[in-house]
Amino acid sequence: MNFGELVRKSRLKAQSEDRKYSLRKTAVRVGIQPSYLSKIEREELPPPGEEVICKLSEDLGLDTDVMLAMAGKVSTELLEVIRSRPELFAKLLRELKSAPDHAVLKLVREVRDGEW
Amino acid sequence: MITLERQQLVIRFPEIHPHAEARISFQRTLRIPDDGRDYPLPPGMGEFPLHHIEDYPKKLPAKWAQHGGVFMPMYQSEALWLSFGTGNHDYPIALQIAAGKINAVNAEPWQEDMQFEPQGYVVTNQQPWLDGFCIEKGKIRQFVAAPLGEGVTVEEQITGEAEFGGIQIKAWPLKADVYEEMLLNRPSFHGEYGLDMVMACMCEESAPMDMGLGMGGSMKQEVYDDEFRPKDWDTNVSSRCYVHLLNSISYAQVTGHLPPRQPYEAADYAAAGLPWFDYYSDQASIDGSEVLKNLKTWKDFQGEKKEQSVNIEPKTVIHLEGKSGTGRPVSQGDHF
Numbered sequence: 001m002n003f004g005e006l007v008r009k010s011r012l013k014a015q016s017e018d019r020k021y022s023l024r025k026t027a028v029r030v031g032i033q034p035s036y037l038s039k040i041e042r043e044e045l046p047p048p049g050e051e052v053i054c055k056l057s058e059d060l061g062l063d064t065d066v067m068l069a070m071a072g073k074v075s076t077e078l079l080e081v082i083r084s085r086p087e088l089f090a091k092l093l094r095e096l097k098s099a100p101d102h103a104v105l106k107l108v109r110e111v112r113d114g115e116w
Numbered sequence: 117m118i119t120l121e122r123q124q125l126v127i128r129f130p131e132i133h134p135h136a137e138a139r140i141s142f143q144r145t146l147r148i149p150d151d152g153r154d155y156p157l158p159p160g161m162g163e164f165p166l167h168h169i170e171d172y173p174k175k176l177p178a179k180w181a182q183h184g185g186v187f188m189p190m191y192q193s194e195a196l197w198l199s200f201g202t203g204n205h206d207y208p209i210a211l212q213i214a215a216g217k218i219n220a221v222n223a224e225p226w227q228e229d230m231q232f233e234p235q236g237y238v239v240t241n242q243q244p245w246l247d248g249f250c251i252e253k254g255k256i257r258q259f260v261a262a263p264l265g266e267g268v269t270v271e272e273q274i275t276g277e278a279e280f281g282g283i284q285i286k287a288w289p290l291k292a293d294v295y296e297e298m299l300l301n302r303p304s305f306h307g308e309y310g311l312d313m314v315m316a317c318m319c320e321e322s323a324p325m326d327m328g329l330g331m332g333g334s335m336k337q338e339v340y341d342d343e344f345r346p347k348d349w350d351t352n353v354s355s356r357c358y359v360h361l362l363n364s365i366s367y368a369q370v371t372g373h374l375p376p377r378q379p380y381e382a383a384d385y386a387a388a389g390l391p392w393f394d395y396y397s398d399q400a401s402i403d404g405s406e407v408l409k410n411l412k413t414w415k416d417f418q419g420e421k422k423e424q425s426v427n428i429e430p431k432t433v434i435h436l437e438g439k440s441g442t443g444r445p446v447s448q449g450d451h452f
Binding site: 063113114115 | 117118119120125128130131134168169170181182183184185186204217280284355356357358
């Protein structure tokens with residue numbers, strides 16, 4: 001599934017339960033023209049910028065990182081993380097690119113449980 | 117495993133199933149009046165910030181480091197609600213929620229095993245949120261922060277001691293084969309029913325930064341019956357987390373960050389005509405706890421300081437339906 005298709009399917013599913021997810025109302029909430037949203041959904045225009053993608057994902061209850069990735073973008077936040085220690089994170093990402101999900105998850109910092 | 121991601125506790129059981137995930141956020145909200153009326157659901161006014169305990173080892177009480185987990189700031193008498201999510205899938209996760217190691221659903225002392233009778237947990241894909249202690253069928257008393265040691269918290273009223281405070285959470289996943297069977301029997305289930313929902317030296321155990329939860333006003337809210345059987349749950353695996361409540365007065369000195377703004381007053385919110393919420397689901401709900409019902413509320417401890425009677429009339433109540441995909445709105449709290 002590509003970006004526009006995901007937006008359209010998610011919006012139509014939400015609209016089937018709540019009319020506020022019409023093309024026009026959704027576009028107004030996100031701060032863009034309905035015609036622009038329509039063209040994004042139909043892939044007549046490339047995905048919008050990061051700010052609009054973030055608003056769209058929040059409005060439709062979708063994962064922002066996934067939406068940005070589908071649009072071929074990386075969030076400013078993640079870019080700053082990488083730029084702060086480029087060598088380290090480049091090496092880390094290359095090491096992990098083929099690792100299974102459970103192995104990657106083991107690297108994520110866990111909330112420590114103690115004695116209580 | 118439990119991780120902290122964007123102010124949410126994310127609980128995953130990748131060893132059981134890749135979809136086994138629950139998300140918990142702690143929402144700031146209005147403290148509803150304790151005036152004998154049953155109020156509808158107040159809104160979310162933004163998430164409480166969460167921090168790893170070990171990031172501030174010298175600025176927090178030693179016992180907090182022993183407990184592990186996370187902490188968040190709360191003002192005295194501030195209210196909160198817990199929002200439950202299921203990530204991108206709808207994998208049922210059972211959550212035992214306790215305050216001061218007293219179960220908020222059935223008033224039993226904290227237990228490491230699942231309590232099926234009386235039910236001592238909520239199920240994430242059935243229960244979108246929990247606003248307080250379950251005192252009877254369809255009714256809860258709002259979670260309200262109180263300093264430990266003043267006898268106000270539910271923990272102190274039941275045990276007579278101010279030992280733990282905070283919020284404790286333990287999670288168990290549904291068995292993977294039960295989940296897979298559920299997907300087969302309910303083909304539209306997959307992804308369709310998401311309920312989208314102060315100084316470095318203050319490290320002594322008696323430091324006044326430690327908060328617990330007492331009971332506030334009454335609110336209409338169901339705590340739903342578990343629709344699965346006890347044998348459907350994978351009780352061999354679990355994850356748990358201790359959420360400490362730091363008095364907001366101490367927050368800046370501990371973290372160096374500005375504390376959240378003072379909570380809004382319910383009267384101001386109602387006067388602005390902003391919406392309250394009601395939630396309907398046709399699921400059966402549990403009876404609640406007589407023990408909790410008979411405890412004193414925050415107002416009972418105020419004595420001479422009793423809050424003045426204010427006329428709060430929720431004019432707009434938005435009705436939300438279960439499994440509609442329409443969650444209870446959460447704002448950053450700066451819109452009125």
